[in-house]
């Protein structure tokens with residue numbers, strides 16, 4: 677009798693983030709920029725599952741990520757980095773349920789890397805602290821530490837200097853005009869403003885902030901400008917990160933969905949709820 681056992685995968689969340697604002701204050705010697713931003717975690721994102729092996733140290737994806745060779749996949753990079761740091765003698769076959777657009781400014785790749793570090797640190801029992809995982813993550817990307825810590829927060833420095841900042845409950849319509857924006861291209865442009873004065877976190881008001889990358893990206897990509905112009909009729913809207921995704925803020929889910937229903941088909945979009953704690957932290961607590 678052929679009994680096919682479907683092994684239920686244990687999925688770990690890899691949520692998206694929005695930069696509710698993004699101010700660029702200056703540039704460090706190493707070329708990275710000094711930022712001020714408010715990272716808003718969302719309850720929507722990718723998911724990852726890990727099949728751990730104890731008799732070999734192979735680390736691989738069970739399905740390749742389209743357009744991203746395994747060696748360049750931030751998931752594989754994160755797993756290899758942790759294995760090396762912890763001198764780990766275990767392996768993993770990693771499954772990815774990809775729902776976030778890549779190069780979208782919503783942290784897809786960085787979030788995947790952070791979930792991989794947190795999940796494998798637990799599943800491999802490598803015992804690194806949150807600070808050690810965040811530091812490891814920083815070498816993979818400026819946005820990885822904030823996903824490791826998993827809290828909606830103000831961020832300074834290159835993005836690693838984090839101050840938790842719980843926000844009131846709100847919903848976000850996030851839309852992608854289906855253009856890929858290179859973060860490096862934006863940050864190396866001579867047209868990027870780099871002299872916004874520093875803000876005290878206690879003075880934060882959404883209406884008094886902006887995204888310093890928005891005008892540059894809208895000039896480079898008319899699709900982004902069109903999306904902003906369409907969305908702003910319904911709610912305060914703004915680009916996140918270095919784009920191309922744009923978000924609009926709503927007080928309740930139904931309103932956001934009603935606007936999304938009017939959106940041209942060509943634009944990928946989703947409605948997500950802002951959360952102050954990443955679903956990754958909740959998953960880790962359930963495991964313990």
Ligand SMILES: C[C@](O)(CO)[C@H](O)COP(=O)(O)OP(=O)(O)OC[C@H]1O[C@@H](n2ccc(N)nc2=O)[C@H](O)[C@@H]1O
Pocket residue numbers: 695698707708709710711713781786816817818819820833834835859860863864917918
């Ligand atoms: C724009 C944000 O998404 C805001 O959350 C992040 O600051 C970017 O984080 P990220 O995508 O993880 O960026 P990384 O992969 O670390 O860096 C990509 C490129 O962006 C530039 N970069 C990034 C972050 C930063 N504070 N200054 C920079 O100049 C650098 O040229 C770097 O080579």
Ligand SMILES: Nc1ncnc2c1ncn2[C@@H]1O[C@H](COP(=O)(O)OP(=O)(O)OP(=O)(O)O)[C@@H](O)[C@H]1O
Pocket residue numbers: 741744748749750751777778779780781782783784785786787788789817819859917918919
């Ligand atoms: N697992 C992954 N998921 C998404 N992108 C990945 C992944 N691994 C490598 N990449 C590469 O990283 C690039 C940036 O990915 P993405 O923009 O999704 O993440 P991010 O840089 O964290 O987001 P943000 O633009 O907000 O900084 C992608 O264009 C892709 O080429």
